[in-house]
Amino acid sequence: MRTRTSLLGLAFVSPALALLFAFFLMPVVLTTVFAFTNMSTSTGITGGSHVITGNLLRDLGNAGVDDDIVAALSEGSFSVTPETLAAAAEAGVEPRFLGEIESSLMGQSFEDARSFESALKALPSRPTRIRDLKLATEPFERSILNTRYSSRAAMETAIASMVPDAPVDTVSAIAEASYTGWRWIDGGNFQTLLDRPETIRIVLNTVFYVAATLAFNVFVGLFLAITTFYLPKTGAGFFSVLWLLPRITPVVLYAVMWKWFTWDNGFLYVIAEQLGLPAFNYMKGSVPTAWATIILVNGFVGASFGMILFSGALRAIPVQQLWASEVDGASRWQQIRRIILPQLRWPILFVTSYQTLSLLSSYEQIWLTTNGGPGSTTTVWALEAFNTALNNYTGNLEYGMGAAMALILVAVGLILSILYLRMFRFDELVNKPRIEF
Amino acid sequence: MQVTLKNFTKTFDDTTVIDSMNLAVNDGEMLALLGPSGCGKSTTLFAICGIHRINGGQILFGDRDVSDVPSQKRNVGVVFQNYALYPHLTVFENIAFPLSVRGDSKPDIEREVRAIAALTHIEELLARRPAQLSGGQQQRVALARALVRKPDVLLLDEPLANLDAKLRLEMRSEIRRIQLETGITAILVTHDQVEAMSMCDRIAIMNKGEILQIATPTDMYRAPVNKFVAGFLGNPPIVMLEGRTSGDGRFLVKEGTSLPLPARLAGMPGDTPLSLGVRPEHFGAAGANRVEGTISFVEPQGRETLFDVTLDDGVVLRSIQPARDDVVFGQKVVWPLDAEKLLAFDVSGRAV
Numbered sequence: 001m002r003t004r005t006s007l008l009g010l011a012f013v014s015p016a017l018a019l020l021f022a023f024f025l026m027p028v029v030l031t032t033v034f035a036f037t038n039m040s041t042s043t044g045i046t047g048g049s050h051v052i053t054g055n056l057l058r059d060l061g062n063a064g065v066d067d068d069i070v071a072a073l074s075e076g077s078f079s080v081t082p083e084t085l086a087a088a089a090e091a092g093v094e095p096r097f098l099g100e101i102e103s104s105l106m107g108q109s110f111e112d113a114r115s116f117e118s119a120l121k122a123l124p125s126r127p128t129r130i131r132d133l134k135l136a137t138e139p140f141e142r143s144i145l146n147t148r149y150s151s152r153a154a155m156e157t158a159i160a161s162m163v164p165d166a167p168v169d170t171v172s173a174i175a176e177a178s179y180t181g182w183r184w185i186d187g188g189n190f191q192t193l194l195d196r197p198e199t200i201r202i203v204l205n206t207v208f209y210v211a212a213t214l215a216f217n218v219f220v221g222l223f224l225a226i227t228t229f230y231l232p233k234t235g236a237g238f239f240s241v242l243w244l245l246p247r248i249t250p251v252v253l254y255a256v257m258w259k260w261f262t263w264d265n266g267f268l269y270v271i272a273e274q275l276g277l278p279a280f281n282y283m284k285g286s287v288p289t290a291w292a293t294i295i296l297v298n299g300f301v302g303a304s305f306g307m308i309l310f311s312g313a314l315r316a317i318p319v320q321q322l323w324a325s326e327v328d329g330a331s332r333w334q335q336i337r338r339i340i341l342p343q344l345r346w347p348i349l350f351v352t353s354y355q356t357l358s359l360l361s362s363y364e365q366i367w368l369t370t371n372g373g374p375g376s377t378t379t380v381w382a383l384e385a386f387n388t389a390l391n392n393y394t395g396n397l398e399y400g401m402g403a404a405m406a407l408i409l410v411a412v413g414l415i416l417s418i419l420y421l422r423m424f425r426f427d428e429l430v431n432k433p434r435i436e437f
Numbered sequence: 438m439q440v441t442l443k444n445f446t447k448t449f450d451d452t453t454v455i456d457s458m459n460l461a462v463n464d465g466e467m468l469a470l471l472g473p474s475g476c477g478k479s480t481t482l483f484a485i486c487g488i489h490r491i492n493g494g495q496i497l498f499g500d501r502d503v504s505d506v507p508s509q510k511r512n513v514g515v516v517f518q519n520y521a522l523y524p525h526l527t528v529f530e531n532i533a534f535p536l537s538v539r540g541d542s543k544p545d546i547e548r549e550v551r552a553i554a555a556l557t558h559i560e561e562l563l564a565r566r567p568a569q570l571s572g573g574q575q576q577r578v579a580l581a582r583a584l585v586r587k588p589d590v591l592l593l594d595e596p597l598a599n600l601d602a603k604l605r606l607e608m609r610s611e612i613r614r615i616q617l618e619t620g621i622t623a624i625l626v627t628h629d630q631v632e633a634m635s636m637c638d639r640i641a642i643m644n645k646g647e648i649l650q651i652a653t654p655t656d657m658y659r660a661p662v663n664k665f666v667a668g669f670l671g672n673p674p675i676v677m678l679e680g681r682t683s684g685d686g687r688f689l690v691k692e693g694t695s696l697p698l699p700a701r702l703a704g705m706p707g708d709t710p711l712s713l714g715v716r717p718e719h720f721g722a723a724g725a726n727r728v729e730g731t732i733s734f735v736e737p738q739g740r741e742t743l744f745d746v747t748l749d750d751g752v753v754l755r756s757i758q759p760a761r762d763d764v765v766f767g768q769k770v771v772w773p774l775d776a777e778k779l780l781a782f783d784v785s786g787r788a789v
């Protein structure tokens with residue numbers, strides 16, 4: 001009986017568990033996996049093959065691989081083997097001539113076209129025209145450059161055949177380096193981030209962006225909630241809806257509105273011009289105005305969120321408490337500071353923590369407005385991660401690096417959540433309204 | 438401090454709740470504002486402490502017109518019906534609140550709070566929060582907070598309504614004790630006549646925004662000005678009989694029974710329509726007149742027993758007597774009626 005009920009329970013929660021797994025856990029797991037690879041557009045996300053390219057050879061040379069080997073790999077060679085003979089037959093080389101090649105040159109290799117050609121010229125049935133002779137050499141050419149090998153072993157064999165005297169470990173290192181798919185690079189992405197000079201700049205930008213926007217959210221939200229609370233009822237409803245607009249406007253439309261507001265010949269521009277103030281593209285024209293734009297764009301969305309929560313909490317305070325504080329002699333300000341604000345503690349902490357987390361991972365509005373500019377002065381971590389992984393100008397999207405950056409955000413978010421949960425004890429927040437008067 | 442309302446008028450939107458009320462509360466007196474729910478008692482109280490702005494008339498504290506003084510400056514202590522304690526503050530901080538917003542020094546606050554906590558017997562609760570207190574304890578804290586800055590007037594809005602029966606009894610005498618010890622002028626709002634009668638020096642009885650009578654509890658009980666007051670006071674309530682005078686010192690209930698009129702009304706001309714009020718304690722105890730009927734209901738109340746007696750023509754009189762079990766349901770009884778104590782009201786409900 002007990003097992004049946006627990007099975008039944010499991011059956012009931014399994015959809016929730018599946019959802020949790022698919023939409024909450026999987027993204028984090030995938031991000032974590034990607035973060036430790038060098039996946040990018042060029043590596044693809046499935047497996048790759050082994051190719052030696054000109055670039056790779058240059059890199060190998062720079063990395064200290066013997067110049068002779070590099071040179072050997074870059075050149076083609078000519079060898080007479082059953083395969084090349086078959087290829088030549090296919091290519092339509094004259095059979096008698098082929099027979100002579102087979103009988104006299106079988107198993108031989110030639111380093112360059114010239115020596116192979118002179119060996120061929122020694123044969124009786126050689127073509128008379130020099131052009132036919134050159135054509136006949138082509139099927140025998142074996143070059144490793146830009147040839148795809150599906151496995152590493154095949155690549156190693158090919159290298160060894162090109163440079164028979166190369167040491168085994170060099171061969172295997174070259175084969176390894178020739179892999180075109182993605183691979184595990186342990187903490188390589190994180191090391192790269194640590195080494196990059198822009199990283200600290202982006203971190204500081206992010207901290208500034210989150211702190212400033214958060215402060216705006218909370219203070220403006222509180223200010224609006226308290227002023228509308230003291231406003232006569234009729235006006236309050238109108239203002240609530242007004243302040244909700246940023247929240248309910250589609251984000252793209254909202255961003256466009258801000259563009260119109262701050263851009264060249266936009267609303268502010270025209271007004272500033274009329275007043276003789278500096279008029280320029282405020283959104284992208286200077287660092288302080290770019291920051292101001294971003295903070296306001298995000299700030300108003302968050303402020304209306306805060307205002308709704310704060311207003312609700314305010315209205316939950318019994319009016320008798322406010323009356324009591326008035327007859328106790330408290331001025332309006334004392335009433336706000338000593339009766340109202342302490343009782344808004346939970347919503348304030350909730351808005352603070354919730355907004356920290358959502359601001360940390362938000363980039364849409366920045367992307368749609370300043371796009372991190374001017375330069376990268378307003379680029380925040382989430383935007384950089386997005387650009388790295390999904391929106392690179394050069395076309396090479398670095399999934400692995402982007403995932404590493406996202407993973408850092410997830411980690412920071414997790415740590416902050418735990419801290420917030422600890423500090424503010426959300427369970428108490430949920431139980432709080434039990435106290436009734 | 439004497440509190441005077443002169444032609445006090447209060448309207449909400451277009452509804453006039455109180456129209457031109459006059460009331461004077463003497464210095465050091467505890468006055469009850471008694472009336473049914475919704476008659477405007479709280480409204481009056483909130484006007485006195487300044488929470489509601491008045492729409493007409495004057496409110497005087499002593500000789501000072503406080504009509505336009507904000508509630509912060511009136512120096513009144515208010516105990517709200519739901520106590521309105523600040524949930525985020527400890528009991529100590531709750532009581533200290535009026536002093537600390539005034540900017541008193543820490544030692545002063547400490548001393549005053551301790552003193553008032555001693556008066557209200559809550560010294561051991563000072564560190565707790567309101568949520569950790571019982572209803573009676575919250576009540577004491579609210580009282581302490583209202584009294585701590587020695588207000589000129591103490592206003593209590595249904596202070597006992599949220600307490601259970603036993604606590605209500607206890608707090609009734611406690612509030613009265615504290616009021617007497619401090620000598621503060623107090624106004625108690627209540628819909629419970631027992632509270633009003635047991636706690637207060639005088640009662641102002643209200644109905645529909647109007648004060649009907651102001652008197653001491655005994656006077657009001659003995660000589661109510663009208664039918665409403667007579668009906669509102671007394672438990673078990675008075676029985677009202679409709680009928681006419683006979684012209685020869687008797688009263689004919691419309692069902693037929695004839696009852697004697699008090700001597701002072703014996704000279705009334707015949708056929709005058711009247712209401713005659715019979716309180717239960719005036720039937721079945723003493724008196725010269727005998728009334729015969731059948732016991733139709735018995736309710737033992739411990740110390741007393743309540744009877745309903747149905748007369749031959751169907752009129753029901755009520756009687757309360759020291760507990761007795763010699764009379765049972767259905768029994769015929771002949772009980773005395775104290776005619777001199779009967780109350781009579783004319784057609785407009787005024788006492789005659």
Ligand SMILES: Nc1ncnc2c1ncn2[C@@H]1O[C@H](COP(=O)(O)OP(=O)(O)O)[C@@H](O)[C@H]1O
Pocket residue numbers: 449450454472473474475476477478479480481
């Ligand atoms: N803030 C208000 N707005 C409108 N009407 C009110 C308000 N407060 C009280 N009233 C009305 O005034 C009348 C008296 O209310 P109140 O003084 O609270 O009665 P009570 O005697 O029960 O304390 C009631 O009819 C009530 O509906």
Ligand SMILES: [Mg+2]
Pocket residue numbers: 475478479480594595
């Ligand atoms: Mg009331």
